[in-house]
Amino acid sequence: DAKTTQPNSMESNEEEPVHLPCNHSTISGTDYIHWYRQLPSQGPEYVIHGLTSNVNNRMASLAIAEDRKSSTLILHRATLRDAAVYYCILKRDTNAGKSTFGDGTTLTVKP
Amino acid sequence: SQTIHQWPATLVQPVGSPLSLECTVEGTSNPNLYWYRQAAGRGLQLLFYSVGIGQISSEVPQNLSASRPQDRQFILSSKKLLLSDSGFYLCAWSVKGQSNEKLFFGSGTQLSVL
Numbered sequence: 001d002a003k004t005t006q007p008n009s010m011e012s013n014e015e016e017p018v019h020l021p022c023n024h025s026t027i028s029g030t031d032y033i034h035w036y037r038q039l040p041s042q043g044p045e046y047v048i049h050g051l052t053s054n055v056n057n058r059m060a061s062l063a064i065a066e067d068r069k070s071s072t073l074i075l076h077r078a079t080l081r082d083a084a085v086y087y088c089i090l091k092r093d094t095n096a097g098k099s100t101f102g103d104g105t106t107l108t109v110k111p
Numbered sequence: 112s113q114t115i116h117q118w119p120a121t122l123v124q125p126v127g128s129p130l131s132l133e134c135t136v137e138g139t140s141n142p143n144l145y146w147y148r149q150a151a152g153r154g155l156q157l158l159f160y161s162v163g164i165g166q167i168s169s170e171v172p173q174n175l176s177a178s179r180p181q182d183r184q185f186i187l188s189s190k191k192l193l194l195s196d197s198g199f200y201l202c203a204w205s206v207k208g209q210s211n212e213k214l215f216f217g218s219g220t221q222l223s224v225l
Contacts, residue, residue, distance in 0.1 A: 036214070043117075043201050043216030044155070087154065091212065098170070099214070101147075101155035 004088045009106045012078045020073040020105055022088030027068050031090040034099070035062065035073045038085045044101075047073065047086075083109045113138035117202045117217030124224055130175075130189040132220050134202030137183065142204040143212070144185040146177055149199040149219075161185060162207065197224045 005023040012018040024033065032051050036044040048055055048062045050071070055062040061074040075082055087104040117134045124130060136142055143162055147155040157170045159177035167177050174193050178186045185202060200220045205212040 034213070041219070041221070043203070043219050044214070045216065046213045049213070098157055098160060103152070103154045 003100060004090060004102055006086070006088055006102060006105045008103065009108065011108045011110060012075075014080060014109055014111050015077050018075040018078045018082070018107065018109075020075075020086050020088075020107065021070065022072070023070045024088070024090055025069045027090055028092070031092055033062065033064060033068075033071050034089050034091050035060070036087045036089065036101075037082075038087065038104070040084075044087060049091075078107075078109045080109050080111060083107055113204075113215065115202065115204055115215055115217045117220060119220060120218065121221045122223070124192050124222065126194055126224055127191050130187070130192050130196070130222070132187040132200055132202075132222075134185045134187075134217055135183055136204045139183070139204070139206065141182060141207055143207050144179060145203040145205075145214070146185065146187050147201040147203065149201060151199075155201065159187070192224045194224050197222055 032049050034049040035047040037047050038044040048057050048060050050062045050064050052064060054064060063072045063074060085104040085106050087101050089099045089101055091099050114137045145160045146158045148158055149155050159167055159169055161167050161179045164179055164182055174196060175187060175189050200222055202217040203214045205214050
């Protein structure tokens, strides 16, 4: 899988929006962009995914650059429960689910 | 609904002892199954994946092995643990055949080899 680059850590205040960036300059045309998050001492959970268009769900929004070389996960109103490690990964549609999880971004939410 | 069970949650084992971690999935059939390991503060390293009973692919040569004796059961084993086997082990599953697979993770096993 192609690699992604994320900042090691970010901070946000509670109830403010959070924009988590991800660079994936070597993305191929069939790679989906997936985001997962991992709370302390738990397994990661799926957040959102997209291919070309921006996506919204109950958890977050995903903004994808026109050239697809970067994306941004948007949490519209951060809560203390959103404090987690956020992983941006690329998933090739012909792959049996093998994905490279980098070190992710540790999000700290301050009350 | 689908659920994934992974146990035990915590395990402390001496060097040289055997290991068996079990993962089962309910509510789905013929899933893809995965074992990952995570070092403290790091990302996930894929160890093994399986697309069917008895079919195991190893991603990283190591002291561990995996088996899938039943459709929804995935076992991670070692005959003799090393200190370097310590870590957080995660089992995951996905639906086969989707053009865009999502991964569903278990709650993990924290293994400490002393």
